[in-house]
Amino acid sequence: MALPLASPADTAVYGSYRFDTSEPRYRFGGRIAPDGPFPPEPGRYHVYAGWFCPWSHRVTITRALTGLTHVVSVSYVDNERDGRGWAFRESYGPDPVNGFTLLREAYEATEPGFTGLVSVPTLWDRATRQVVSNTHAAIEVDLATRFDAEVDVFPVRLRAEIEALDDWIGPAINHGVAAATTAGPAGTSARAALLDAFARLDERLATQPFLVGDTVTLADIRLWVTLVRYDVGPNADRAIHPGLPEFPHLWAYARRLYTLPAFRDTTDFAAFTRPGAEQPDWTGVSA
Ligand SMILES: N[C@@H](CCC(=O)N[C@@H](CS)C(=O)NCC(=O)O)C(=O)O
Incomplete structure (x- = not known):
């Protein structure tokens, strides 16, 4: 039945x-x-x-x-x-x-x-x-x-650094995007914090492929879920700024992660894209 x-x-x-x-x-x-x-x-x-x-x-x-x-x-x-x-x-x-x-x-x-x-x-x-x-x-x-993981995304030796990143990426980006779309002083300061965090990450990713260490960790996963929604969700009308491609290293990093099946196959753009939103090109980068 x-x-x-x-x-x-x-x-x-x-x-x-x-x-x-x-x-x-x-x-x-x-x-x-x-x-x-x-x-x-x-x-x-x-x-x-x-x-x-x-x-x-x-x-x-x-x-x-x-x-x-x-x-x-x-x-x-x-x-x-x-x-x-x-x-x-x-x-x-x-x-x-x-x-x-x-x-x-x-x-x-x-x-x-x-x-x-x-x-x-x-x-x-x-x-x-x-x-x-x-x-x-x-x-x-x-x-x-x-569990018996094939890949360790939260290695003991990197945990402190992963959590330290979350301490500022969490409020400024993961939780900050919603506030950044609002009017008034709180919105203005959330936008400044968000763009500042993007710039900081762009600089970091200019010289390293992942946020921490040399493979994907929980730090990348936590950031990426917000990045992938950003230009078709909170920034769909580009009211915050022209979009993630403005931060070339961050943008290349985000697109590189999208080439990995674990990221690509768990993503359904239709589930979070606002009607009429212009979608940046997430493809065209090889791993
Ligand atoms: N901060 C939450 C995130 C979970 C969350 O906010 N989930 C949303 C959907 S993205 C939800 O189901 N929220 C129900 C609601 O807020 O009414 C957690 O610690 O688990």
Whole structure:
């Protein structure tokens, strides 16, 4: 029998998505660890992701790059949402693990009566039938470090440097792009911080192929998911500046990463491109 799907998103009927803001936003923070309730067993965990979502994208790139596609499964919610929250529709198919039509059902199965935020990525445990985590930072690190990874994207010797980069790239770029599109003094200062961070990275990437060390790490994955959305999302109308190609080393680096299957195959431009946005040429560079 075919797995069920949610009806189309309809805010006229279901309203806009709302949740109990007195709850912490990212309520589940379980970790995969050998000595804990969620041991790293192949085939046990599933990631509910969204193609539109940069935080999900970090997890799906990490999973692909480390060769865990047969170890941890993934499926995608629809890009649209109404009052029922993220849902499984024709766009990307049903929920292959539980047959839920709404992601909310996973949270309710974990905690009956749950009223907090239902977000992607969500890590699900098949064995105990519960949400392990909806905290992307924990999910990406656990996938990178707790299984038999083909490539180490979070090497112990580079972790301090990777996290130090995140300390300024996170606020200025990953979280900064949204603020950079706003009017008023906060927008002006977010734009300055963003362009300053791009310039700093451009300089760094003039002399090295990756942000840290000589291969792709979590630092590159974290930055890239924002770069790939930038000129077709927050900067689609070029209101912040003319676009990433203005930073030639950063732009060449971003396009080089796009040639890697783990980056390319986890990217669906249609899921995050604003209508009418002009798309820079992401192809034409060899690895
Ligand atoms: N900072 C979050 C990122 C997750 C996130 O914001 N996911 C978005 C989609 S990109 C979501 O599902 N948000 C639900 C909402 O904010 O209403 C985390 O730590 O996991």
